Amino acid sequence: MLTLNNVNKIFENDVHALKNISFNVEKGAFFVIIGLSGSGKSTLLRCINRSIRPTTGSIIFNGENITNLQGEPLRKIRSQMGMVFQNFNLIPRYSVLKNVLVGTLHRTPLFASIMGNFSKADIDLARYYLNIVGLSGIESQRADSLSGGQKQRVAIARALMQNPSVLLADEPVASLDPSTSHSVMKYLKKINEDLGITIICNLHFLSLVREYGSKVLALKNGEIVYQGLPSEIDQNWFKKIYGEDAKEVEIN
Amino acid sequence: MKKNFILFKGLFLETLIWSHSALILKKVFYEKFILDIRYLTFNWNEGITCILFGFLAASIVYFIFPKASIGRAVYFKIFRSTEMDFFSRPYFFNGLFHFILTLITSLYISQVSLREFFSREGLQGAQRIFWSLATPNFAIINETIFSAIETIYIAFLATILSIPIAFFLSFFASRNLVKNSLFFRITYSFLRLFLNLSRSVEPLIWAIIFSVWVGIGPFSGMLALWVHSIASLAKLYSEQIEAIDEGLVEAVAATGAHPIQIIWFGVVPQIVIPFMSFTIYRWDINVRMATIIGLVGGGGIGTLLMQYQGMAMWNEVGLLVLVIALIVWFMDFLSSKIREAIK
Numbered sequence: 001m002l003t004l005n006n007v008n009k010i011f012e013n014d015v016h017a018l019k020n021i022s023f024n025v026e027k028g029a030f031f032v033i034i035g036l037s038g039s040g041k042s043t044l045l046r047c048i049n050r051s052i053r054p055t056t057g058s059i060i061f062n063g064e065n066i067t068n069l070q071g072e073p074l075r076k077i078r079s080q081m082g083m084v085f086q087n088f089n090l091i092p093r094y095s096v097l098k099n100v101l102v103g104t105l106h107r108t109p110l111f112a113s114i115m116g117n118f119s120k121a122d123i124d125l126a127r128y129y130l131n132i133v134g135l136s137g138i139e140s141q142r143a144d145s146l147s148g149g150q151k152q153r154v155a156i157a158r159a160l161m162q163n164p165s166v167l168l169a170d171e172p173v174a175s176l177d178p179s180t181s182h183s184v185m186k187y188l189k190k191i192n193e194d195l196g197i198t199i200i201c202n203l204h205f206l207s208l209v210r211e212y213g214s215k216v217l218a219l220k221n222g223e224i225v226y227q228g229l230p231s232e233i234d235q236n237w238f239k240k241i242y243g244e245d246a247k248e249v250e251i252n
Numbered sequence: 253m254k255k256n257f258i259l260f261k262g263l264f265l266e267t268l269i270w271s272h273s274a275l276i277l278k279k280v281f282y283e284k285f286i287l288d289i290r291y292l293t294f295n296w297n298e299g300i301t302c303i304l305f306g307f308l309a310a311s312i313v314y315f316i317f318p319k320a321s322i323g324r325a326v327y328f329k330i331f332r333s334t335e336m337d338f339f340s341r342p343y344f345f346n347g348l349f350h351f352i353l354t355l356i357t358s359l360y361i362s363q364v365s366l367r368e369f370f371s372r373e374g375l376q377g378a379q380r381i382f383w384s385l386a387t388p389n390f391a392i393i394n395e396t397i398f399s400a401i402e403t404i405y406i407a408f409l410a411t412i413l414s415i416p417i418a419f420f421l422s423f424f425a426s427r428n429l430v431k432n433s434l435f436f437r438i439t440y441s442f443l444r445l446f447l448n449l450s451r452s453v454e455p456l457i458w459a460i461i462f463s464v465w466v467g468i469g470p471f472s473g474m475l476a477l478w479v480h481s482i483a484s485l486a487k488l489y490s491e492q493i494e495a496i497d498e499g500l501v502e503a504v505a506a507t508g509a510h511p512i513q514i515i516w517f518g519v520v521p522q523i524v525i526p527f528m529s530f531t532i533y534r535w536d537i538n539v540r541m542a543t544i545i546g547l548v549g550g551g552g553i554g555t556l557l558m559q560y561q562g563m564a565m566w567n568e569v570g571l572l573v574l575v576i577a578l579i580v581w582f583m584d585f586l587s588s589k590i591r592e593a594i595k
Binding site for chain 2: 049051075076077078079080081082083085087089090091092093094102103104105106110113114155158159162168
């Protein structure tokens with residue numbers, strides 16, 4: 001459903017962030033991207049949802065070339081990709097429900113959205129997805145009163161509101177403690193399995209990758225150094241990806 | 253090439269400093285203190301001669317005593333002493349010399365006179381006016397309160413009317429929102445220039461302009477505060493917009509939202525509270541400024557102050573000063589309370 005062909009990204013300051021990236025993500029996969037900080041993981045995700053444009057190469061999403069889209073067609077494509085972030089990026093002073101409804105902006109008329117008039121169906125849907133991520137009953141609380149794990153689950157519900165065919169997660173658990181990390185990852189897995197939404201997820205910890213990922217891609221200095229099954233990453237591969245001095249730590 | 257340019261810059265600075273000192277040595281120290289000429293005149297030949305002398309002195313210091321050169325100390329780090337005491341830095345004495353000359357000149361130009369400050373008549377006058385101010389005349393209390401209320405209303409209207417315009421302009425004056433489009437970048441530059449220009453004109457000057465335009469009175473005072481408030485608020489607002497967390501903007505954009513929705517859900521929630529706080533603070537400032545603007549006929553308590561001051565009715569002025577102080581204190585208190593409450 002998503003194919004990247006020879007994608008390169010060179011920033012204005014001449015940093016060559018992605019080098020000849022080609023891969024294919026199948027529908028329903030839990031696709032994990034790993035690598036050190038600065039290896040290009042975030043840049044790659046931002047190229048996929050086209051908040052930045054690749055310098056060369058092409059991105060094919062559901063059979064459509066989205067590499068050079070702009071304006072309304074691009075917004076339509078972006079509405080089909082949900083995204084969650086390391087810092088949650090919720091509106092702190094808004095209620096949980098209103099934060100989740102942000103995911104419907106692309107299909108809510110401009111004026112109605114500014115007046116806060118969301119459709120009854122969308123409000124019901126927001127309650128439904130809040131229930132799926134285990135947050136029913138807190139919809140009128142302010143987003144800044146929640147804990148980190150709850151915030152990330154609200155962010156997941158917001159992404160689900162877009163009715164996406166793929167969910168991009170940029171280090172979704174990097175600012176959470178280990179047990180909360182597992183809880184958030186389990187919800188992502190549940191969405192992947194129960195709703196059939198493809199997930200592309202940047203992760204730090206190999207133990208999480210082995211537990212949740214179905215496919216893995218490793219980046220180092222903007223290049224692909226490994227592609228395959230998580231279970232096949234052994235000690236040698238680990239050292240190749242993370243450097244000779246690295247030591248694997250468990251997260252549980 | 254680059255080193256030569258720095259060499260030139262250092263010499264230029266040194267020349268500037270020495271030319272200035274040559275000029276004041278000639279005019280103030282020689283003509284005034286030694287010859288004691290009553291009325292000093294100036295012609296440009298003198299100025300050019302001083303620059304030549306300055307250049308000569310600067311060249312001597314710069315090339316023969318490089319360690320004493322201020323120009324070298326500023327532009328060549330190598331000539332800066334790493335010692336902690338002043339005496340190991342010859343350029344310090346060079347600078348001290350010019351500093352003392354400038355200080356003496358400024359004392360002379362300001363006509364500082366301790367004799368007048370402590371003269372018998374002067375002290376008696378001060379005692380008289382302080383006493384009058386300290387015994388305010390409450391006979392005019394009604395008049396004073398009404399004009400004080402006028403001042404607060406003028407300031408309130410100026411603030412309220414400036415909010416929508418400043419709010420609208422601030423989005424176009426924020427670098428982070430305009431960076432993606434050439435058209436908006438150009439708008440940004442012009443807008444910034446326009447805002448800076450209208451902000452650098454004091455409200456007092458605006459009051460004079462508007463008093464010619466719409467006539468002397470509260471309306472011209474309100475307009476003066478309005479123009480100045482638009483420029484200041486737009487600047488404060490846009491700086492707040494530039495300081496927002498881009499993550500939320502990215503998150504809203506990633507849902508496929510329209511640019512206006514991105515602003516409304518990604519930017520506006522982050523800036524509403526600081527905007528309110530700035531605006532209340534601005535009202536506070538406007539009340540204080542309305543008093544000053546009243547001095548040139550902008551209405552309110554300032555105009556009243558000007559009238560009684562002109563008639564040398566110091567007890568009445570005393571009451572006005574007291575009321576102004578109370579308003580300023582109260583507005584300050586109120587605005588800090590409100591700003592705290594909406595945090």
